[in-house]
Each structure stands twice: as C-alpha cells, then as structure tokens.
Amino acid sequence: MSFIQLRNVSYKYPIGKRDVLKDINVNVEKGGFYALIGANGSGKTTFCNVLRGFVPHFYKGDLRGDVLIDGKDIREWDMGELAQKIGFVFQNPFTQISGVKDTVFEEIAFGLENLGVAVEVITQKVEEVIGLLGIEYLRDKNPQELSGGQKQRVALASIIVMEPEILVIDEPTSQLDPQGTEEIFKIIELMKHKGKTIILAEHKIELIAEKADKILVFQDGEVVMQGTTEEILTDQRVQEYGAALPQYALLGLEMKRQNWEVDRIPLTEQQAITTVKGLVAAKGGQICHS
Numbered sequence: 001m002s003f004i005q006l007r008n009v010s011y012k013y014p015i016g017k018r019d020v021l022k023d024i025n026v027n028v029e030k031g032g033f034y035a036l037i038g039a040n041g042s043g044k045t046t047f048c049n050v051l052r053g054f055v056p057h058f059y060k061g062d063l064r065g066d067v068l069i070d071g072k073d074i075r076e077w078d079m080g081e082l083a084q085k086i087g088f089v090f091q092n093p094f095t096q097i098s099g100v101k102d103t104v105f106e107e108i109a110f111g112l113e114n115l116g117v118a119v120e121v122i123t124q125k126v127e128e129v130i131g132l133l134g135i136e137y138l139r140d141k142n143p144q145e146l147s148g149g150q151k152q153r154v155a156l157a158s159i160i161v162m163e164p165e166i167l168v169i170d171e172p173t174s175q176l177d178p179q180g181t182e183e184i185f186k187i188i189e190l191m192k193h194k195g196k197t198i199i200l201a202e203h204k205i206e207l208i209a210e211k212a213d214k215i216l217v218f219q220d221g222e223v224v225m226q227g228t229t230e231e232i233l234t235d236q237r238v239q240e241y242g243a244a245l246p247q248y249a250l251l252g253l254e255m256k257r258q259n260w261e262v263d264r265i266p267l268t269e270q271q272a273i274t275t276v277k278g279l280v281a282a283k284g285g286q287i288c289h290s
C-alpha cells in the first residue's frame with residue numbers, strides 16, 4: 001500500500017461556493033520527492049492542507065473521498081500525532097514564526113520543548129540543525145526581526161529539528177534569491193537522502209527538474225498530469241495547464257520540431273550538454289574546434 005493515498009478526494013472550503021480540489025487520486029510512495037506545480041490558485045496549498053489534516057480538522061468545509069496517511073484515514077488521526085509525522089512548512093514564513101520566543105535558537109527549540117524533550121537533547125538537536133542550515137549567524141537574533149528569506153530558513157529549521165517522516169513544504173523559497181534557493185534545495189535533497197518523503201509546492205521549475213522524482217500538475221483544483229519528472233517536464237501540455245517547463249526542455253522540444261535528431265529532451269544543464277555532444281558527434285564532430 002502507498003504511504004499516502006488520496007482516493008476521489010474533493011474539497012470545498014466552508015466559505016466558498018465551489019470545489020477547490022476535484023476528484024483527486026494520488027499515491028505517494030515512501031521516500032519519494034514529489035513536486036506540486038501549477039498556476040496560482042490551482043489548489044497546491046489546499047492539497048498540502050489536506051495532507052497535514054488541517055482539512056478536515058481545522059477548516060471544516062466539505063471533504064469527500066478518502067485520505068490515508070500510512071494506512072489510516074485522515075479523520076481518524078490525532079492532530080498531535082499527525083503533526084509529528086508530517087512536518088509542514090508554510091508558504092508564508094511570517095505565519096510560521098511563533099511570536100513567543102526571543103531568539104532563533106529558542107524558536108527552533110520550541111516544538112521539541114512542547115513535546116517535553118529533555119533540555120540536553122533539545123540543545124544538541126537544535127545545534128545540529130543550525131549547523132545543517134548554516135544559520136549560526138542568526139542564532140541569537142530575534143525571529144521577528146529577520147528578513148523574509150531568513151524567516152524561511154528558520155521555519156524550515158524548526159520543522160526539520162522535529163524529524164518528521166514526511167515533509168510538506170509549500171513554496172519555501174519565495175522570499176529567497178537564487179543562492180538562498182539553491183541552499184534550501186540542498187537541504188531538501190539531504191532530507192530525501194535521509195529517507196524522508198518530500199512533498200514540495202514550488203514554481204522554480206529548473207530546480208524541480210534537477211531534484212524531484214515525481215511531479216503532480218494542478219489546474220483549477222484537478223491533478224491533470226502525474227508521473228516521473230522526465231515524463232512530465234518533456235510534455236508540452238504542462239504549459240497548456242498553466243505551469244512552466246524548464247528552458248532546456250523548451251530548447252530540446254523546439255529543436256525536435258525543427259527536425260533535429262534529439263533522442264532525449266534535456267531537462268537540466270548536464271543533459272543539455274549531453275544532447276548537444278550527441279548531435280555534434282552525429283555530424284562527425286565538424287562544429288568542434290579542438
């Protein structure tokens with residue numbers, strides 16, 4: 001059985017006339033890295049809220065179909081237990097900061113403190129995560145006074161420190177520059193290598209192309225495409241559904257349209273180089289000056 005299963009799931013917010021999730025069927029395998037893509041308002045955040053039990057426990061609304069987390073229906077999960085299993089990083093980092101702690105160190109420790117973990121263990125774990133995210137320079141700062149990007153790093157740290165099995169991360173890089181974004185993706189990759197199951201809503205398609213295993217494409221509340229990263233990001237329908245394709249894939253598709261013998265549409269820089277080398281070799285290497 002899949003780790004997370006959604007069967008015929010539809011959802012309408014309490015205030016709202018229409019379904020914002022429509023008949024969704026998705027299986028998530030343990031240890032996989034799933035990216036959610038799609039236009040603004042297509043339902044990615046709502047989907048994340050279903051997984052962490054916010055729907056139906058907090059937003060009542062109208063949830064139909066079955067959501068099974070590790071085999072257990074979402075309605076039967078105790079919210080406290082579910083919160084330990086699924087770490088959730090909000091789209092808006094300003095809502096994640098507790099507002100009751102004076103330093104970043106205490107902020108990251110907050111969740112473990114609430115679980116009654118021994119102080120020595122908390123200290124050790126918090127130090128470890130601070131090192132992992134490279135945010136030593138923020139340790140004694142007031143969380144309220146951080147920039148958006150710094151808040152995003154602290155929000156991620158405060159979830160990772162809890163060691164949840166599943167990480168649901170909603171646009172963690174919206175406030176970050178390209179370098180900060182790379183850093184966050186590296187952390188997410190590290191979490192995957194530790195065996196965590198990752199569900200990430202993100203618009204930055206070039207990074208998704210490099211890192212994700214599977215992709216779900218959302219459009220107007222429906223999952224209109226799902227498959228491996230390679231299957232999805234070489235398919236032009238993605239654009240019709242309002243999401244972007246990587247630049248390298250667009251180039252490959254256009255070359256193919258112009259009858260170049262591109263046997264594999266590249267998604268990443270490395271793959272694009274391989275494609276070009278293949279084309280050059282096929283032409284007897286004439287355009288290569290050594």
Ligand SMILES: Nc1ncnc2c1ncn2[C@@H]1O[C@H](COP(=O)(O)OP(=O)(O)OP(=O)(O)O)[C@@H](O)[C@H]1O
Binds near residue numbers: 015016038042043
């Ligand atoms: N609390 C709410 N009550 C009623 N409707 C909502 C609520 N939150 C979101 N919606 C609506 O649900 C739909 C899906 O929104 P959602 O935030 O899930 O999209 P999204 O794909 O995450 O968008 P974005 O890329 O902008 O983050 C939108 O039409 C939105 O207006």
Ligand SMILES: [Mg+2]
Binds near residue numbers: 046
């Ligand atoms: Mg969203």
